[in-house]
Amino acid sequence: MKKIIKGRWVIFSIWLIATILLTAFQPDINAILRNRGSQALSKDSPSVIADTMLSKMETSKGTNDLIVFYNKNKISNDEMNQISDGVKAITNSKSELGINDIIDPFSMPDAKGSLISKDGTTLMVSFKLDKKLREVDDIKKNLDSKLSKVHTEYYISGEDFINNDYQKASVAGVSKSAALTVIFILAVLVLMFRSVVAPVVSLLSVGFAYLCSMGIAAQLIDKAQFPITSLTQMLLILILFGIGTDYNILLFNRFKEELSHGLSIDDAIVNTYKTAGKTIFYSILTVFIAFLSLIFAQSPIYKSGVVVVIGVAILLLEIVTLTPFVMKVLGNKLFWPSKTATGHKESKLWVKTSSVATKHPIISVVVVLMIVGPMVYFNQQKLNFDTIRELGNSYSSSKGINIVADHFGRGQAMPTTVVIENSKVLDNNEYLSVIDSLTERIKKIKGVKQVSSVTQPQSKQIDNFYIGSHKTFFIPKEALTSGSFKPVLGTFMSSDRTITKMNIILDDDPYSKEALNTIKQINEIVPTGLKGTVLSNAKFGTAGPTATTYDTNNVLTNDLNRLTVIVIIGVFLVLLLIIRSFWTPVFITASLMGAYYCAMFMLNFIFIDLKGFSGISSFVPFFSLIIIVALGVDYSIFLMMRFKEYPHMPAKEAIILASRHIGGVVMSAGLILGGTFATLMPSGIVLLQEWATAVITGLLVLCFILLPVFLPAMIAIQSNIANLFSKNKKDLSKVKKSA
Numbered sequence: 114m115k116k117i118i119k120g121r122w123v124i125f126s127i128w129l130i131a132t133i134l135l136t137a138f139q140p141d142i143n144a145i146l147r148n149r150g151s152q153a154l155s156k157d158s159p160s161v162i163a164d165t166m167l168s169k170m171e172t173s174k175g176t177n178d179l180i181v182f183y184n185k186n187k188i189s190n191d192e193m194n195q196i197s198d199g200v201k202a203i204t205n206s207k208s209e210l211g212i213n214d215i216i217d218p219f220s221m222p223d224a225k226g227s228l229i230s231k232d233g234t235t236l237m238v239s240f241k242l243d244k245k246l247r248e249v250d251d252i253k254k255n256l257d258s259k260l261s262k263v264h265t266e267y268y269i270s271g272e273d274f275i276n277n278d279y280q281k282a283s284v285a286g287v288s289k290s291a292a293l294t295v296i297f298i299l300a301v302l303v304l305m306f307r308s309v310v311a312p313v314v315s316l317l318s319v320g321f322a323y324l325c326s327m328g329i330a331a332q333l334i335d336k337a338q339f340p341i342t343s344l345t346q347m348l349l350i351l352i353l354f355g356i357g358t359d360y361n362i363l364l365f366n367r368f369k370e371e372l373s374h375g376l377s378i379d380d381a382i383v384n385t386y387k388t389a390g391k392t393i394f395y396s397i398l399t400v401f402i403a404f405l406s407l408i409f410a411q412s413p414i415y416k417s418g419v420v421v422v423i424g425v426a427i428l429l430l431e432i433v434t435l436t437p438f439v440m441k442v443l444g445n446k447l448f449w450p451s452k453t454a455t456g457h458k459e460s461k462l463w464v465k466t467s468s469v470a471t472k473h474p475i476i477s478v479v480v481v482l483m484i485v486g487p488m489v490y491f492n493q494q495k496l497n498f499d500t501i502r503e504l505g506n507s508y509s510s511s512k513g514i515n516i517v518a519d520h521f522g523r524g525q526a527m528p529t530t531v532v533i534e535n536s537k538v539l540d541n542n543e544y545l546s547v548i549d550s551l552t553e554r555i556k557k558i559k560g561v562k563q564v565s566s567v568t569q570p571q572s573k574q575i576d577n578f579y580i581g582s583h584k585t586f587f588i589p590k591e592a593l594t595s596g597s598f599k600p601v602l603g604t605f606m607s608s609d610r611t612i613t614k615m616n617i618i619l620d621d622d623p624y625s626k627e628a629l630n631t632i633k634q635i636n637e638i639v640p641t642g643l644k645g646t647v648l649s650n651a652k653f654g655t656a657g658p659t660a661t662t663y664d665t666n667n668v669l670t671n672d673l674n675r676l677t678v679i680v681i682i683g684v685f686l687v688l689l690l691i692i693r694s695f696w697t698p699v700f701i702t703a704s705l706m707g708a709y710y711c712a713m714f715m716l717n718f719i720f721i722d723l724k725g726f727s728g729i730s731s732f733v734p735f736f737s738l739i740i741i742v743a744l745g746v747d748y749s750i751f752l753m754m755r756f757k758e759y760p761h762m763p764a765k766e767a768i769i770l771a772s773r774h775i776g777g778v779v780m781s782a783g784l785i786l787g788g789t790f791a792t793l794m795p796s797g798i799v800l801l802q803e804w805a806t807a808v809i810t811g812l813l814v815l816c817f818i819l820l821p822v823f824l825p826a827m828i829a830i831q832s833n834i835a836n837l838f839s840k841n842k843k844d845l846s847k848v849k850k851s852a
Contacts (some may be wrong), residue, residue: 137330163654178271268513286796463776497728560631
């Protein structure tokens with residue numbers, strides 16, 4: 114540490130240059146995200162494989178999108194003419210717009226029934242969009258210009274536009290949260306230190322770590338195809354500014370305490386890092402291991418959280434090099450205008466709770482279990498994958514889809530597709546009869562509204578294609594080769610006739626539990642229907658929003674279960690290393706899991722029971738777990754490292770004294786971290802609001818119930834048992850001596 118203090122100006126220069134260079138040459142991760150998109154599944158997931166097969170069928174590149182025209186009273190004839198002219202303008206400029214495969218009710222009268230709602234209020238035009246590396250907002254402006262003479266309300270929607278709006282909402286949420294985070298932390302630190310210097314220095318030092326981390330992460334995302342999601346930047350901001358500020362609180366308070374003992378600035382820095390510095394190292398180690406475990410995730414979205422590993426590594430480097438520079442240069446001026454260098458105030462609340470807990474440990478544990486136990490027992494996991502509902506009607510793309518859902522049904526707006534790929538051509542009766550049989554089997558599944566396939570293009574059997582009383586499928590050669598059947602083959606088969614698809618419309622909401630169960634049945638029926646037939650060796654899969662959701666649900670559930678075990682074991686092993694005791698790490702781990710399950714229970718109660726949501730956003734449970742466990746364990750380490758400073762005291766007295774000195778620091782740190790997450794509330798994005806609610810709840814339970822009551826009580830019980838055994842051994846020894 115003395116060498117670092119001596120070379121402080123060189124170190125500061127290196128930090129300054131590195132930060133400037135990494136920031137100046139940082140790739141635009143928002144542009145990368147817009148082009149690449151957030152991938153919830155890996156390439157070997159069933160629905161992704163199905164999408165790959167489906168893409169081989171397409172004669173043109175692009176994503177399926179749509180324009181929704183709407184008049185709540187009914188679209189008039191004049192409006193129909195305007196819409197028709199607008200669609201013609203788009204069709205005439207389709208090469209310029211990058212648009213293909215336009216399906217509208219004007220050029221295709223047979224499609225009117227599926228493109229105009231029965232009440233006449235809604236009209237859909239579907240098309241395939243090839244972005245060609247263009248920005249979606251620019252494409253939307255071009256489409257708007259072609260529809261400038263249409264006075265009917267219209268909404269441009271579909272995958273490209275929904276993802277773009279969700280990305281914009283996320284970026285806006287990040288910007289708003291980042292600004293609020295800085296303001297909040299600055300205000301709290303000013304009140305805490307009674308200083309204007311320490312808060313600014315704290316934010317600047319963490320800012321250096323964040324900018325360097327983001328610069329490195331952006332290069333990995335751009336050059337090494339590192340996974341990225343809309344949460345990547347947000348996660349890094351929240352973690353670094355949350356725990357970075359917590360660590361600075363611990364360091365600055367210890368530095369202030371050492372100065373109050375009359376030590377020189379250099380000695381105060383050395384002592385600070387011998388005590389608080391060691392605590393921070395162990396704390397960062399737990400965060401590092403917890404987030405490093407995400408490399409074992411199947412979902413790219415969970416894997417993207419590994420970026421925090423880079424962040425905390427850079428943060429540790431900043432803490433051991435840049436923060437000592439600040440302490441040395443500023444000394445007592447770090448706490449200006451405060452004139453007295455005294456440590457953090459003692460926590461009266463934690464002194465009282467720990468005193469009561471150690472005096473009446475069994476009663477304290479029972480009370481805690483009565484509060485926490487029911488929340489853990491009655492907690493249920495209900496996930497929601499519907500990003501459209503998360504956007505609400507605030508954006509054009511989501512409003513358009515919601516109108517379609519209301520007037521056509523959400524199943525119509527987001528169909529499911531079964532894809533079959535064979536090594537031989539499928540346009541003959543031998544294969545078509547199997548396809549037709551499978552079509553019939555899928556139609557009988559509960560939850561399936563209709564199925565259209567190459568043998569049933571209008572979702573019903575064609576009488577001329579069946580012979581005999583048992584309705585055996587057989588298409589006459591003249592019909593198979595006729596000009597009228599050729600468009601059907603073109604719609605439902607690839608150009609080389611080796612791939613075919615079935616379009617399925619579900620009865621239920623595509624994101625509902627019922628729809629997911631229907632997908633499960635389809636996935637079971639397809640291999641069964643192909644087994645023992647000429648298509649027994651064919652590849653197959655199910656594509657579409659519901660199929661993707663089904664696979665995502667399975668992947669995230671498996672990831673959550675597996676990674677929970679890995680994270681808990683990793684944190685537990687670090688606690689064993691730090692505390693050198695078995696039972697105390699068990700008590701701390703139980704506290705962390707108790708806080709997490711309480712958070713999930715309250716989250717379900719607020720958003721499902723009170724607000725009426727169908728489930729919690731799919732990524733919230735795991736990211737809440739890793740924040741509560743990985744960062745919550747920091748506070749346990751703060752407490753136990755102070756506890757270990759009193760090895761000659763009885764355990765009960767030591768935990769009370771540790772609580773007295775560290776309770777205020779922990780509550781301040783919890784306030785900072787909780788407040789940092791609270792800045793997500795105004796984002797307007799349900800996922801971020803749920804995440805904030807979960808983390809804040811978990812921190813409250815941890816900082817006001819489990820750490821100040823449960824942990825001291827369990828330490829007291831352990832001490833009582835140890836004393837009892839020790840007393841029994843002494844009594845036994847006395848008996849032996851007297852004998």
